Amino acid sequence: MASSIHDLARHLNISIGTVSRALNGRADVNADTRKRVLEAARTLNYSPNQSGRSLRQGATHSIAFMLQPHPGDQQYGEPFFIPFLIGLQAKLAESGLDLIVVMGAPGDYQQERLRRVVETRRADAVLLAWTRREDERIDYLTQTGFPFATLGRSRSGAKSYPSLDLDxxxxxxxxxxxxxxxxxxxxxxxxxxxxxxxxxxxxxxxxxxxxxxxxxxxxxxxxxxxxxxxxxxxxxxxxxxxxxxxxxxxxxxxxxxxxxxxxxxxxxxxxxxxxxxxxxxxxxxxxxxxxxxxxxxPALEPMGQRLAEMLLASIPAFAGPEGPRIIREVWPLELVARDSD
Amino acid sequence: MASSIHDLARHLNISIGTVSRALNGRADVNADTRKRVLEAARTLNYSPNQSGRSLRQGATHSIAFMLQPHPGDQQYGEPFFIPFLIGLQAKLAESGLDLIVVMGAPGDYQQERLRRVVETRRADAVLLAWTRREDERIDYLTQTGFPFATLGRSRSGAKSYPSLDLDxxxxxxxxxxxxxxxxxxxxxxxxxxxxxxxxxxxxxxxxxxxxxxxxxxxxxxxxxxxxxxxxxxxxxxxxxxxxxxxxxxxxxxxxxxxxxxxxxxxxxxxxxxxxxxxxxxxxxxxxxxxxxxxxxxPALEPMGQRLAEMLLASIPAFAGPEGPRIIREVWPLELVARDSD
DNA sequence: CGTTTTTCCGTAAACGTTTACGAGAACACA
DNA sequence: TGTGTTCTCGTAAACGTTTACGGAAAAACG
The missing domain is CATH 3.40.50.2300 (Response regulator)
Structure with missing residues (x-):
């Protein structure tokens, strides 16, 4: 069904190594071969198996946002996050990263789902929201050294992670x-x-x-x-x-x-x-x-964009030439005067 | 950092094959060794690398929900889906499946992101919402044979997929x-x-x-x-x-x-x-x-649960003993009389 | 005791990639 | 011509699992 890099190599009569290098834009491949490879990839409708890449590279190329519904919010909830996620996703996509939203069951502190994401290495970094004063999720992530950033501050974790909060x-x-x-x-x-x-x-x-x-x-x-x-x-x-x-x-x-x-x-x-x-x-x-x-x-969509930037800046693999850095920002809320006061 | 099955095997002085079999509940492993393996897995904080499993098994153990913000819904949007997702996630978790929500950019028909999910094999099945009368996503999925279900009906795809809709x-x-x-x-x-x-x-x-x-x-x-x-x-x-x-x-x-x-x-x-x-x-x-x-x-949370069941029932690997079947349901909406009429 | 069955486990291949290494060919240079 | 450099590519190992296969040991059976 799905074509692999082997199919591509066989079709072009070259080795899979060359195909991979051509696809990944490496320098040591002839311009002509690269063109042929890219063309064949298009016609054969090839795209790399994510599991294979992840396994080899040790990276999933995706960021997990932990979405935690509140208890009692059964009927509807969290419209707050949608524009935030839109901004987030747009910025991550620019770096070739996928955003996946991991739902927790309402009520628990999502510690278990977080562990699951981290331990099974489903994402390269996670994003936390609804931060608590003392946040065991932050303690856990700092302890394991797993990259993360938070929407909201916390007293946990000694400020060693990027965070974007509202004032x-x-x-x-x-x-x-x-x-x-x-x-x-x-x-x-x-x-x-x-x-x-x-x-x-x-x-x-x-x-x-x-x-x-x-x-x-x-x-x-x-x-x-x-x-x-x-x-x-x-x-x-x-x-x-x-x-x-x-x-x-x-x-x-x-x-x-x-x-x-x-x-x-x-x-x-x-x-x-x-x-x-x-x-x-x-x-x-x-x-x-x-x-x-x-x-x-709050300016939700820009916040999503910014937090994506901040998270990426903190990860060595994605940070620019000046190296990784931890950014923490606090954004203002804008008054919207209406009729109730 | 993260412990692999090799660490576990070395620690217990048995082969990785046995460890894997013990962990996966296969019959051909001594009850005693199984206990030792499970215990060691807990103390060594082992959990299997998802990429490795996926690569070998050809399955990701996760279901993708394509969340599509509407154009113009910049400020807030789609609270509709949260309780639906809660129900969905709860039911999928019972089968050991993860729910991942894939955000599309607002405005497009998410065809590209859908292709991406399918071609990189990021999920074992996808869930579509906001179905259109003629839906190219449905055409694409039926054509590729990728498992899916929809929230909402469509004229596309010859009813060969599970769908749950409101009346x-x-x-x-x-x-x-x-x-x-x-x-x-x-x-x-x-x-x-x-x-x-x-x-x-x-x-x-x-x-x-x-x-x-x-x-x-x-x-x-x-x-x-x-x-x-x-x-x-x-x-x-x-x-x-x-x-x-x-x-x-x-x-x-x-x-x-x-x-x-x-x-x-x-x-x-x-x-x-x-x-x-x-x-x-x-x-x-x-x-x-x-x-x-x-x-x-609408009864959103039950709908989420039900659609999860329906999707699983349609996939051979998850369907019960009676084999896979396509279920299509239409649910009623309940009138809530208020003050505007 | 000999034979068959069962129980349990190790070996090794496979999944689809990426990448370190090396080698051949072409080229440049003296 | 000999030597060094550059370009391009093939080879093969590795990532962490699962699983088909086979074999040794133990148990069951006659």
Whole structure:
């Protein structure tokens, strides 16, 4: 069925070594033979067996992105990543690399699937998202010396790997600044309960900005719950039980915001009228919700491109002439003012 | 670094053949040696090199899902597929198969990436989505004899492959029935302009139901545009220009519906009040839009599981004792009545 | 005890590549 | 002409597995 390099060699009456060299653009092959080989490869519809190449070269020419659905995100989820993946794939393709997305089962920390990818050497490097404060995946990868990069920072791994993150700390502070400027003093924060690193960053920015404005950080105005709609719905009433309820809430996640708004509606509180609502990471849901939610938007597709570059720059085999280097960047989020605050 | 089967054999002082047989659960190996091998594999942290296995066996033990972002879906897209992929991955994992998601660049018909996957033998089978009426990918795959299944039907390929589709024809008819029962006679339809098969099915159901109710199908009430928000926004005014404008619109796509509602709003027309709006495929956006959009919902995760089963059943190497068989199924969409009609 | 069967394991080939090495031919140079 | 260099290509080993084959040892059987 599929033609091998042997078929090609037999057809051209030359050795497989020469065929391989011609195909791979090596210098020590006559220009004429190269042309004949390339032509024959086209007509015979030859393309090299990936397993064979990988086995010989010890490289798979593919990068694995670990996609981890959240628990409770059963119905739909993670539209966030699609444009990111588009940028990623475009950049990797330029270097002849394939992007493969490895799905984990929702709920677990994907440690097992990660091990599987690494141990069976299915990819030359992996990309992690949803980084945690202490991230065992990062520990594992640094320990094994497997190349990787992360979307999001972490305290793990001693910064010895490339990472691209969003400036959640600044976004949290900006959100507070904006609300304070609009006259709010009682500002609540709702964030995910998991160890997700962006939750910490957001809260740090929130706290810092409040203090800067001379506003005391009120523990009863900070709540955390599952990072989905149900979590927001369940946890938002907590911050409303305060003797002095908030006049504004910042949600660290779109799904939590939607759940929170549902809870508010049931209390007769209208976002945008009775309560200012801000969301840190914008998604289409924020835009189409009523009232449209003010949110901070990431540049997803450029981020995907950039992280691909950063990952490649860190791998000796792909790095340019100046050698491998570790790049870490933090990108801003852009405020999109809408109707909810 | 990574331990090979040779290391294992040397460590146990037996041959690599025996190690391999022990690991693969063959019968002709002593129970005692097997135990020792498995134990050593665990302590030495051995797991077989995938490239080696694939090369020898001629199988990669992985299934490729071709994920094709739509043109214009730059910002976010395809949340539709995540729960589907969750179901898919869970079922494939039961058979020891990995799911890899291959991203195409947005806009093209992913023919090239498909060829790449097939020719380099990166996967043992592929899964196609967004099937078209005449689908060159299906033609290509049937012609090469490469195993595949589709999410969605097509006229291509003579039904010689497993497929799982939603009953868009019935959903289109049901939508009409419901609107007619609510007193509507002028019912418009907005569908994607591409050759996407579900667009045809939807329109067929729409037409059939109208005729059944003795309502003439009015060409000026049928519009088609790009399958994204901009397309809906651009095309919806067309059906409003009719001398007898519609009192209801059925959108075949959530993004087009959102764009269409935006256009309606600019004309001072309020969905749910001045215009009944129904959407064929439900997404979270339909739920959170205001007014919440009545829509037809698919059972995505079970669909993913089922399509995995169907694909495996069609491949001799994975089919059960009764041999391979081609299964084709059409699943219903469930009406979710909300506020827009 | 002799013969047959079963159990278990080692040997070696094969999968499709890439690449180090060397060799022959052509060429340049003195 | 002799020597060194360059160009081009063939040979063969190697990557890490799986598996067909055969053989030795053990067990079963008469």
């Amino acid at each position: 959640f700390e600044k976004a949290g502070a900006d959100a507070v600044d904006r609300l304070v400027a609009r006259g709010h003093r009682r500002i609540a924060a709702v964030r995910p309960s998991l160890d997700l690193n962006f939750g910490y960053l957001f809260l740090a920015g929130y706290r810092k900005a409040l203090r800067r404005h001379g506003i005391e950080v009120a523990p009863e105005l900070i709540a955390s719950g599952f990072i989905n709609e149900a979590g927001g719905y369940e946890v938002t009433p907590q911050v409303m039980r305060s003797k002095a309820p908030p006049t504004a809430i910042i949600f660290n996640n779109d799904a939590m915001a939607l759940g929170g708004c549902k809870a508010l509606a049931e209390m007769g509180i209208r976002p945008g009228h009775d309560m200012a609502v801000t969301v840190i990471v914008d998604t289409p849901l924020c835009r189409y919700f009523s009232p449209a939610l003010t949110a901070f938007r | 868009f024809e019935k959903a289109g008819a049901d939508a009409v029935d419901r609107l007619v029962a609510r007193g509507h006679r002028r019912i418009a339809a907005v569908r994607p302009s591409l050759d996407l098969n579900f667009g045809y099915l939807f329109l067929a159901g729409y037409r059939k139901a109208l005729r059944r109710h003795g309502i003439e199908v009015a060409p000026e009430l049928i519009a088609s545009g790009f399958i994204n928000e901009a397309g809906g926004y651009e095309v919806t005014p067309q059906v409003m220009r009719s001398k007898a404008p519609p009192t209801a619109i059925i959108f075949n796509n959530d993004a087009m519906a959102l764009g269409g509602c935006k256009a309606l709003a600019e004309m001072g027309i309020r969905p749910g009040h001045d215009m009944a709006v129904t959407v064929i495929v439900d997404t979270p956006l339909c739920r959170y839009f205001s007014p919440a959009l009545t829509a037809f919902r």
